[in-house]
Each structure stands twice: as C-alpha cells, then as structure tokens.
Amino acid sequence: MDRLIDAIEATQNPSVVGLDPTEALVPPQVVAGLAEEVRDSVEDPAEAPAVQLASAFYEFNRTIIDAVAGIVPAVKPQIAMYEALGPAGVDVYTMTCDYAASRGLYVLADAKRGDIGSTAAAYAHMLTGVDGFDPWKVDAVTVNPYLGTDGITPFVDAAKESDKDLFVLVRTSNPSSSELQMLDLADGSKVYERVADLVEGWGADSIGAHGYSRVGAVVGATHPEEGKALRTRMPHTFFLVPGYGAQGGTAADVRGMFDADGSGAIVNSSRGIIGAWRKDGRYDPSMSADDALALVDETARDAAIRMRDDLRAVL
Numbered sequence: 486m487d488r489l490i491d492a493i494e495a496t497q498n499p500s501v502v503g504l505d506p507t508e509a510l511v512p513p514q515v516v517a518g519l520a521e522e523v524r525d526s527v528e529d530p531a532e533a534p535a536v537q538l539a540s541a542f543y544e545f546n547r548t549i550i551d552a553v554a555g556i557v558p559a560v561k562p563q564i565a566m567y568e569a570l571g572p573a574g575v576d577v578y579t580m581t582c583d584y585a586a587s588r589g590l591y592v593l594a595d596a597k598r599g600d601i602g603s604t605a606a607a608y609a610h611m612l613t614g615v616d617g618f619d620p621w622k623v624d625a626v627t628v629n630p631y632l633g634t635d636g637i638t639p640f641v642d643a644a645k646e647s648d649k650d651l652f653v654l655v656r657t658s659n660p661s662s663s664e665l666q667m668l669d670l671a672d673g674s675k676v677y678e679r680v681a682d683l684v685e686g687w688g689a690d691s692i693g694a695h696g697y698s699r700v701g702a703v704v705g706a707t708h709p710e711e712g713k714a715l716r717t718r719m720p721h722t723f724f725l726v727p728g729y730g731a732q733g734g735t736a737a738d739v740r741g742m743f744d745a746d747g748s749g750a751i752v753n754s755s756r757g758i759i760g761a762w763r764k765d766g767r768y769d770p771s772m773s774a775d776d777a778l779a780l781v782d783e784t785a786r787d788a789a790i791r792m793r794d795d796l797r798a799v800l
C-alpha cells in the first residue's frame with residue numbers, strides 16, 4: 486500500500502477515478518465515428534458493434550486518464566463494463582490499465598474475484614502475470630471474501646510476490662448490502678465486523694512503512710457510521726471507499742473513514758467524474774467527436790478537482 490499512499494501524498498488527493506464506461510456514458514458521436522474503421526477491420530460483421538463500442542471505450546478512457554493524470558493518484562477500471570463486450574472489451578481493459586500505468590497512475594482493478602483456493606490461485610495471476618508475462622498491468626485487485634480464507638490466501642500470496650495490493654469487500658455501498666453484512670452473529674457482532682477482523686488478520690504480516698498492510702478493505706461511503714467504527718477496528722487496513730457522488734456519499738460522510746493524519750482511505754467516484762459531460766449545458770448532440778471528447782476532458786478534470794477540494798476541506 487506504500488506506493489498508493491505515496492501517490493496520494495504526492496497529489497495531496499485521496500481520490501480515485503472509476504473507469505466504468507457504458508454506452509450511455511460515452512458521447513454517441515465518439516462511437517459513431519469509429520464505424521467505418523471497425524467495419525474494415527473485423528472478420529465477422531457480427532463482431533462489429535462490440536468492437537466499435539470497445540474502441541470507443543478506449544478513446545474515452547484515454548481522454549479521461551489524460552484529464553485527471555497529475556490530479557488524482559489512481560484509477561479504478563471496473564472490469565464488468567469491458568467483459569460485457571467479450572474479447573475486444575477485455576483487450577481494451579488491459580490497454581486501459583497499461584495506458585493509465587504509463588501516465589504514472591496506480592491502477593486498481595475492480596474485478597471482485599472470489600472462488601475456492603485452486604481457482605482463486607488462477608484469478609490471482611491478475612497480480613503476478615504468468616511466467617514473466619503480465620498482461621494486466623494492475624497494482625491491486627478487489628476480492629470477494631465470501632469463500633473465506635482459502636479463497637483469499639492466493640491473492641495475499643500473489644500480492645506479496647508481486648509487491649501489489651488487494652482490497653477485500655467488507656461493508657459494501659449498495660442498497661441490499663445489509664441483507665447479509667448486517668446479520669447478527671452469536672457473539673453479538675455483525676457479519677461485516679467478522680469480515681473486518683479477518684481482513685485485518687490477513688494483512689497482519691505485510692504492514693508497510695506507512696503503517697497499512699497490503700490487504701485493504703472496501704467500505705461504502707453510504708455507511709458513514711459503520712465506516713468510522715471500522716477505522717478504529719482496523720488500524721492497519723487501508724480503505725477503498727466507493728459510493729461517493731452518484732450513490733449519494735459526500736465528503737462529510739467519508740471523513741470518519743480517514744485516520745487522525747488524514748490518511749487511511751481513498752475515495753472512488755466513477756459516474757460522477759466520467760459522466761460529468763452529460764450534465765454540462767454545453768453538450769450538443771450535433772457537435773463533432775473531437776469537440777465532444779474535449780468537453781469530456783474539461784468536465785472530468787473539473788469534477789476531479791471539485792472532488793479533491795471537497796475531500797481536502799474535511800480532512
């Protein structure tokens with residue numbers, strides 16, 4: 486986690502931009518502008534729509550990355566949006582991670598992997614690569630702890646081997662999260678608190694120079710009170726905090742998830758940054774693809790700066 490914390494200190498900004506493109510979040514003229522090029526490049530015409538959208542995701546992502554590099558320390562590409570498009574989407578995922586890394590950003594792969602140990606070991610190659618070849622170029626991956634320790638150990642081992650990090654779901658931001666996470670256990674604690682204790686334990690032997698381990702926790706901005714209590718309960722666990730902006734979380738809500746020095750957490754916003762162009766009155770469906778991307782660039786940068794300043798104001 487030391488590299489992430491150093492990057493946060495360098496930018497004085499504990500926020501991460503989520504790269505979660507969808508067809509609705511990319512200006513349609515950017516997608517349309519790629520039609521001819523894609524039609525000439527695919528062998529099977531049935532592939533064209535997915536390849537075209539994936540190519541548009543890449544142009545869009547590069548615009549966002551260029552807009553926020555130097556302002557934010559990290560990006561979090563959400564793999565679901567890319568996998569939905571098949572091989573072209575997965576290619577664009579790896580290209581996006583590579584491009585973000587080339588711009589000096591810490592890349593947090595939001596893949597929420599989780600399975601039995603032998604399969605988790607295969608998923609964990611997202612951190613180590615295979616036989617010296619690392620197609621993913623990510624610094625961290627999100628992991629689902631529902632299968633317990635043997636589903637997590639391969640990721641912890643892979644993170645140690647590759648000097649990378651993982652973030653384990655503890656208290657998620659979504660509306661149904663309480664159905665399981667808030668259930669009472671026999672000892673009076675809640676399920677998510679038991680997960681929190683496991684996460685703190687999984688990281689106990691990999692605490693870095695800044696006092697945080699390489700095993701982080703995902704804690705939703707939509708649960709300010711529980712997030713604050715978790716900060717005390719998990720003194721060596723760095724938090725990834727999604728749920729800011731589009732899901733309603735605010736800077737005041739996440740304040741308690743940081744430690745006394747204003748460290749200990751990084752806050753994600755995806756739609757709030759990459760979709761800012763849609764809320765800008767200057768967008769015009771008849772504008773060119775280049776003009777639309779210029780608007781994406783400006784509005785994403787402004788939104789990232791606003792978020793940074795809002796977080797700085799409470800820390």
Ligand SMILES: O=c1ccn([C@@H]2O[C@H](COP(=O)(O)O)[C@@H](O)[C@H]2O)c(=O)[nH]1
Nearest residue numbers: 563657658705727728731732754755756
């Ligand atoms: O508890 C969780 C865990 C992960 N996420 C992911 O974060 C982003 C949030 O996107 P917004 O557009 O900023 O709402 C998305 O990739 C989720 O899958 C989460 O929201 N909550």
